[in-house]
Amino acid sequence: MRLLTHNMLSSNIKGVSNGFPLRIEVEKVAEKQVDFNADFLRNMFPKIEWKAFVDAAKTIGYAELPEEVDSSALESEEFLNKFHHALLELHLEEGALVCPETGRRFPVSKGIPNMLLHEDEV
Amino acid sequence: MKLKQLEGLLGDLQQFSNPKAELEQYPTGPHIASRMLFTVVADFGCGCGTLGAAAALLGAEHVIGIDIDSQSLEIASLNAEDLELDINLIQCNVKNLGWRGQTVDTVVMNPPFGTRKKGADMEFLSVALKIASQAVYSLHKTSTRDHIKRAALRDFNASSAELRFDVPHLYKFHKKKEVDIAVDLWRFVPKVNQGKGD
Numbered sequence: 001m002r003l004l005t006h007n008m009l010s011s012n013i014k015g016v017s018n019g020f021p022l023r024i025e026v027e028k029v030a031e032k033q034v035d036f037n038a039d040f041l042r043n044m045f046p047k048i049e050w051k052a053f054v055d056a057a058k059t060i061g062y063a064e065l066p067e068e069v070d071s072s073a074l075e076s077e078e079f080l081n082k083f084h085h086a087l088l089e090l091h092l093e094e095g096a097l098v099c100p101e102t103g104r105r106f107p108v109s110k111g112i113p114n115m116l117l118h119e120d121e122v
Numbered sequence: 123m124k125l126k127q128l129e130g131l132l133g134d135l136q137q138f139s140n141p142k143a144e145l146e147q148y149p150t151g152p153h154i155a156s157r158m159l160f161t162v163v164a165d166f167g168c169g170c171g172t173l174g175a176a177a178a179l180l181g182a183e184h185v186i187g188i189d190i191d192s193q194s195l196e197i198a199s200l201n202a203e204d205l206e207l208d209i210n211l212i213q214c215n216v217k218n219l220g221w222r223g224q225t226v227d228t229v230v231m232n233p234p235f236g237t238r239k240k241g242a243d244m245e246f247l248s249v250a251l252k253i254a255s256q257a258v259y260s261l262h263k264t265s266t267r268d269h270i271k272r273a274a275l276r277d278f279n280a281s282s283a284e285l286r287f288d289v290p291h292l293y294k295f296h297k298k299k300e301v302d303i304a305v306d307l308w309r310f311v312p313k314v315n316q317g318k319g320d
Binding site for chain 2: 001002004005007008009010011012019020032034037040043044047049088110111112113114115116117122
């Protein structure tokens, strides 16, 4: 699972008011190369929750992203390369996503998070 | 590839000059084909991942397949691997999906038609229209046509609901009994971003 997906996904357990961002527990991270597409990155940038993204990247071992950033950064090729790498090329392969409010763990296996809810969580 | 570029290329393709009615040869317009498959695409009830794989093959940058069934997801994962595609899979009941806003461009889906569990297709549609910013492409039984349109516009955040194949339908082939079900392909535009980038 890419960090882009992590940046969109939230915990939807009954009664939880803010299930975003899911905390990450890492067992294994994978890297898969993706063609660079600056237009896509510029398009995606305003939709990203930056703090959650930086924190997630750090958690899986990538600390090269700036803590604070505005759209002028998109003119820098160096920034775009880092953004690209963290957003699309790093994958959480094994581990878990954890609801920030309840601490409920959603296991991630072979890159697939299991977000199925129990009956009493719906 | 850019959206306009994709649409341009598809628009230049040669189409049927004498469509054969018996083969149901209706052209797929460049507008629908390009938008179905661009940028960030979610495939709801992805099963073995066919629609998601199609989107990725046609250049969608980020494809998310969501399904409740772990066996289907395993196959979807192998299929993606075979085609060397990078598809993010999530095991989840679509109706309980937790998602941050309209961060997906397009949702494509061939939902359960609600034959076994009444209203399943409507649950899918409702969630799809909450997370898509550009469009939702979805297949529904022709027999529910009026109901779909009314519910989408009144209850589900759609600003428009258009039948894309309003001539005789696509057909879904059922495995056990050999029954054809008439199916419509719909295009829904969610509210909020209507018209933007369209």
